[in-house]
Amino acid sequence: xxxxxxxxxxxxxxxxxxxxxxxxxxxxxxxxxxxxxxxxxxxxxxxxxxxxxxxxxxxxxxxxxxxxxxxxxxxxxxxxxxxxxxxxxxxxxxxxxxxxxxxxxxxxx
Amino acid sequence: xxxxxxxxxxxxxxxxxxxxxxxxxxxxxxxxxxxxxxxxxxxxxxxxxxxxxxxxxxxxxxxxxxxxxxxxxxxxxxxxxxxxxxxxxxxxxxxxxxxxxxxxxxxxxxxx
Numbered sequence: 001x002x003x004x005x006x007x008x009x010x011x012x013x014x015x016x017x018x019x020x021x022x023x024x025x026x027x028x029x030x031x032x033x034x035x036x037x038x039x040x041x042x043x044x045x046x047x048x049x050x051x052x053x054x055x056x057x058x059x060x061x062x063x064x065x066x067x068x069x070x071x072x073x074x075x076x077x078x079x080x081x082x083x084x085x086x087x088x089x090x091x092x093x094x095x096x097x098x099x100x101x102x103x104x105x106x107x108x109x
Numbered sequence: 110x111x112x113x114x115x116x117x118x119x120x121x122x123x124x125x126x127x128x129x130x131x132x133x134x135x136x137x138x139x140x141x142x143x144x145x146x147x148x149x150x151x152x153x154x155x156x157x158x159x160x161x162x163x164x165x166x167x168x169x170x171x172x173x174x175x176x177x178x179x180x181x182x183x184x185x186x187x188x189x190x191x192x193x194x195x196x197x198x199x200x201x202x203x204x205x206x207x208x209x210x211x212x213x214x215x216x217x218x219x220x221x
Contacts, residue, residue: 004151031208042113042199042212043152088152092208096165099144099152 003027004091004100012106016078021103023089024071030092032072034063037086037102079107112136115200115213123221124190130216132183132200140206141183143175146197146215158183159206190220 005024013019023032031050035043047056049065049072056063060083062075076083084107090097113134122128134141143155157165158177172194174186183200197217201210 033208033210035210035212040214040217042115042201042214043210045209045211048207048209090152090208090210092206095206095208096154096157097208097210098154101149101151 003098004089006087006089006100006103008103009101010104012108013079014108015080017107018075018077019079019105020073020075021087021105022071022073023091023100025091026070027091027093028069030069032065032069032092033090033097034072034074035088035090037088038084043086043088076105079105081107081109083107112211113200113202113213115198115216117216118214119217119219121219121221122187122190124192126190127186127188129187130185130198130200130218132185132213134181134183134200134202134211134213136202136204136211138202138204138211139180140203141177141180142201142203142210143183143185144199144201146199152199155185187218190218192220194218195220 034046037043047063052067052069054065060077064073086102088102090099116131140159145153154167155169156175161177176184197215199215200213
């Protein structure tokens with residue numbers, strides 16, 4: 001059983017559209033991270049959320065941590081081709097982060 | 110210098126070869142990690158080192174042998190690998206196990 005479930009698995013949209021991806025778990029996390037990974041590269045840290053209900057914004061990206069600290073969402077407004085990549089969430093229970101399978105996003109010009 | 114550097118970026122080896130992957134971090138972090146990334150699977154944690162001591166070994170076969178000579182360098186020694194070991198091997202570092210990982214670009218390994 002996977003600890004972190006991400007949905008959708010794949011997303012193909014046009015430039016300018018909005019989208020939301022989800023990261024869900026039955027476990028409580030002390031913190032949760034979102035990463036973006038481009039083909040042939042390592043994941044790059046986007047944000048960390050720590051407090052239940054927390055909302056963080058990074059330009060057109062909005063991250064939310066669930067009140068119970070079991071789930072999170074990433075919303076992208078007016079997606080651009082540069083947003084294309086694999087979006088990974090990771091939860092830290094003790095000190096070792098566990099990753100979801102990721103959401104593969106393609107934004108077409 | 111980029112934060113975390115991995116070499117080589119690509120490696121092709123036979124099942125009887127011995128090779129090593131190298132990772133160097135320039136961030137002053139005190140923890141380093143090896144992850145394996147295969148198609149359609151989550152990143153799998155392999156090893157964690159804190160201050161040069163191994164603190165996690167996630168049931169990895171003995172054909173993978175890690176080495177951490179100091180807090181800036183991490184190696185993964187490979188021998189008698191199997192084709193199913195072909196994957197992207199990612200090195201990462203962190204400070205004080207905050208959960209925030211800084212990854213290298215990865216070493217793409219192909220085992221023939």
